Amino acid sequence: MPTSPESTPSGPARHRPSRRTVILGAGAAAVLIAGGATAAAISSRRPAPTTPGKLVSPLLASERFTVAHHGSDLDWPEESGYAYRRSVEAGVDALEVSLARTSDGIWFGLHDATLDRTSGTKDFVAADHTWSEVLQHRITSAGTSDRAQPARPYVRFVDLLDAYGATHTFFVDPKVVDATHFDELLDLIGKHVPHPADTVIAKGYCTATAWGSFARKHGLETWGFYYGNEIEGQKNLLASTQETWSTVGLNYTATAAQWAMMQALGKTMIGHVLPSAEAARESLDRGATGLMIASLEKTLGGLPSPSPS
Template identity: 50%
Template structure:
C-alpha cells in the first residue's frame, strides 16, 4: 500500500488511509529508476561479484551558528518555521547527510528523519521496510541485514528534481545527532522498527545536550506506542493528518489527538478543514510542502510551521512569512 507520507516530483501526496497500520510501520515502495548492478546502486568495488564493502569517510557536516534558538521549545516563536522533510526530499537523495547539510545551509529551522533498524541494531535513515525504492535493490529488508551490508548501497536521486546528481550513502541516526542536535530540532519517526526496540532509540536521543528540547516524536495520527512513550519521557510529539481522512471519519481527530503535542495537516486540505484544525489549542504544521506558493497559502490558513520537501524553492527568497 502506498504511504501517504510520500511526495515525489511527479505526484501529489498520496492520501491513502494508514488506519490499518500499527505503530507507523510502513511497507516499502518498490520500483526506483534503473540503476547500476541489476537495479541496485552499490559502492565501487562491489561490482564483479565482490562482497566486501569498501569503507568511505563520513561526510563532514557544515557547522551551524544557529544556536539553541532553533530547538523545539523556541520553534513556535518563529512564525512559519521550516522542517526539512527527509532533509529535503525533492532536492537531494533523501535522508543523506548531503541533504541535511544543504538544508541547514539554506536556513531550515528543523530536520525530519524516518528510521529503520538493521539486524545488528544500527538505526539509520530509511522511510520504507526495504532499500528497494531508494537504492534499487529487490527485497532487501533492512531488518534482515547488518549495517555493513546496508553500506554497500547508495540512495539515488531518482525521486528528486535533479535525478542526475550523485547517489549518497545511507546515514546513521547517531551521525545526524552528532552533527545537528545542539543547533536544530530533529523530528524522529521510527517507521519500520518493532516497539520493543524503542528503548534503544531513546538511549541514542539521550546523548544530545538537551534531548527533550531537541527531539520531537513524529508519527501518523493513529500511532500510539511511540508518542505515548515519548510523552512520558518529556518529549514533544507531532501527529500528522490528512483532510480527506478527517472528512471521511469525523471521529478521527478527537479519538487520536491526545497523544500529540502538535498536529499536522496536509497543505492540500480545504480551507474549512484548516479552519477547523487551527481553531483548537494545538499548533498545526502544514505537510508536505513542495513550493513557495504552497508554503505561503498554508501560513495564510493558519499553519504555525511548514514541513517542507522542496527546501530550495521554499527558501529561495528567504524565510516564508
C-alpha cells in the same frame, strides 16, 4: 571524533553485542567512503547557514519555522547525510528523519521497511540485514528534481545527532520499527544530546499513538500529521488520536474547511509536505506556523519575511 553524516564504517559490522557498543561505536576512527568526510572536515568547509537552527522550545515559540522533510527530498537524495548537510546550509530551522533499524541494532535514515524504492534493491528488508550490508547500497536521486546528481550513502542517526543535535530540532519517526525498541531509541538519543527534550520532537502518522504516547511519557513534544480527506471521512479520527499529539500537521492540499477543523484544536499546526513557496504561503494563510518542506530550493526564497519579534 564522531563520524560525519556522510561517512560511516564500511567494513564488517562492529556493533552487534551490546547497546553500549551500538551507541558508542561511532567513537574512534571512521573509514571514509566515496563522498564522505570527517565531521571536522565538514565543519571546516561548510559555509555558515542563513539561520542557526532552533531547538525545540524556541522553535515552537516562533512565529514561523521551517523543517526539512527527509532532508529536503525533492532537492537531494532523501535522508542522506548530504541532504541534511545541504538543508542546514540552506538555513532550515529543523530536520525531519524517519528511522529504520538494522539487524545489528543500527538506527538510520529510511522511510520504508526496505531499500527497494530508494536504492532499487528487491525485497531488501532493512531489519533483516546488517549495517555493513546496508552500506553496500546508495540512495538514488530518482525522486529529486536533479536526477543527474550522484547517489549518496545511507546515514546513521547518531551521526546526524552528533553533527546537528546541539543546534537543530529533529522530528523523529521510527516509522517501521517495533515499539519494543523505543526504549533503546530514547537511550541512544540520550547518549548523543544532553537533553533529548531540547532536541527531539516525536513525529508520527496520527494513528501511531504508541510512539506518541511513549514520547510524551518521557517528556518529549510530539507531532501527529493528518490528511484532510481522512479527518472528514473518519469522524472519530481526530477525537480518538489528537490528545497524543502536542502539535499537529495537515497536508497542504486539504480544503479550507479541513484546515479550520484542525485549527479548532488550538494547537501549533504544521503544513506538509510542501513542494513550493506557493504551497507554503497557502499553508501559512490557513493557520500553519510550521512548514514541513520537501524542496527548500523552491520554497525558502519565496517566503515573506516574518515580522520582527
